[in-house]
Amino acid sequence: MGAERLQEIGQELRRLRAAAGLSGVRLAAKAGVPQPTVSRVETGxxxxxxxxxxxxxAVLELGPAEAGRLAELVEAAYAESPPRRVDAGVSFRPGAAGELALGARVVRVFESAVVPGLLRTAEYAAEFGDGLAGGESERLAVLDGDRRLTFVVAEAVLRTWPGSGECMRGQLAHLLAVAERSNVRLGVVPGSVSLGRTPLHGFTVYDDAAVSVETFTRELTLTDAAEVGEYVEIFEGFERAAVFGDRARVLVEAAARDLDETLGSIH
Structure with missing residues (x-):
């Protein structure tokens, strides 16, 4: 019965939204919720x-009687339908990120402190200890495909060195080389620019279907539509704060010069 009521709620929301002349995106903006949430409700x-x-x-400005009827419907539906499991839409399966990357048409990556996994050289991966030093062929398969990839990194990524830092010479050169690919955009958020929202961790968005997060101990994959939608919005905010093209290249080259100077003073 609860599932049927959820379907009814979705049909009512779709009908009322259309009658108000609002798109799902516009309704989400007016209500202050991610757009995928509207889709989720409308599909029951x-x-x-x-x-x-x-x-x-509420943002549809309904009359008191209609608003009361819908409030009762929502209350009944959520009382009858089972609560959502706390782990719904979450996967810890190893290797899921690589499969998602190979199957996606659009890949969007943000990192605040480390080089994105797809852009790591074997030397960087070995120093970083991510266990991916042998996975270079898989990374190249993702980069060589016809998918579109956008990488946004904080400037700190260019200046955070695993190990002795020797691997960064090749790593920074690799970033510049990859940025020349026609299907790749590399953006850098200058250290002097505020992101507006503090990045808690790096993440990768695959199309609008899933998000992967690399933690210290495991790989986490999120597939809940509302969560994915929020990550898309967060990425777009970071993307707006970044510089691309020649301006990004200048920042990478400056980091490379500073690296050479620092390593030279050590040795």
């Missing part, structure tokens, strides 16, 4: 908080 799926559903109906 449960969201974590029924208050979000009520918020969507």
């Amino acid at each position: 799926r449960r969201v974590a908080d029924p208050g979000v559903v009520l918020k969507l109906f």
Whole structure:
């Protein structure tokens, strides 16, 4: 019964949204929720908080009777349908990120402190200890495909050195070489620019279907539509803060010069 009520809620929201002349994107913006949340509700799926559903109906400026009827429907649906498992939409399966990258048409990557996995040289990977030193062929397969890849890194990535730092010479040169590929965009967020939102970790978005996060101990994959939508919005904000093309190259080359000077003073 709860599932049927969720479907009814979705149909009502779609009908009322269309009657108000709003797109799903516009309704999400007015309600202050990610756009995938609107799609999730309209397709009859449960969201974590029924208050979000009520918020969507509230911005449609309904009459008291209609608003009350829908509030009762939402309350009944969420009382009858099973609560969402806390681990729904989360996977810890090793190797999932590589499979997602090979199957995606659009890959968007952000890192705040380390070189993105897809751009790491074997030497950097070995120093970093990510266990991927032997996976260079897989990385090249992703880069060589016809998918579009956008990498956004904080300037700190260019100046954070694993091990002795010797691997960074080849790593920085590799970044510049990869940036020349027609299907790749490399952006750098200058250290003097505020991101607006503090990055807690790096992440990769595959199309609009999944997000992977590399932690100290494992690889985490998120597939919940609302969560993926939020990560897309976060990435777009970081992308707007970045510089691309020649301006990005200048920052990479400056980091390379500083690296040579520092290593030279050590040795």
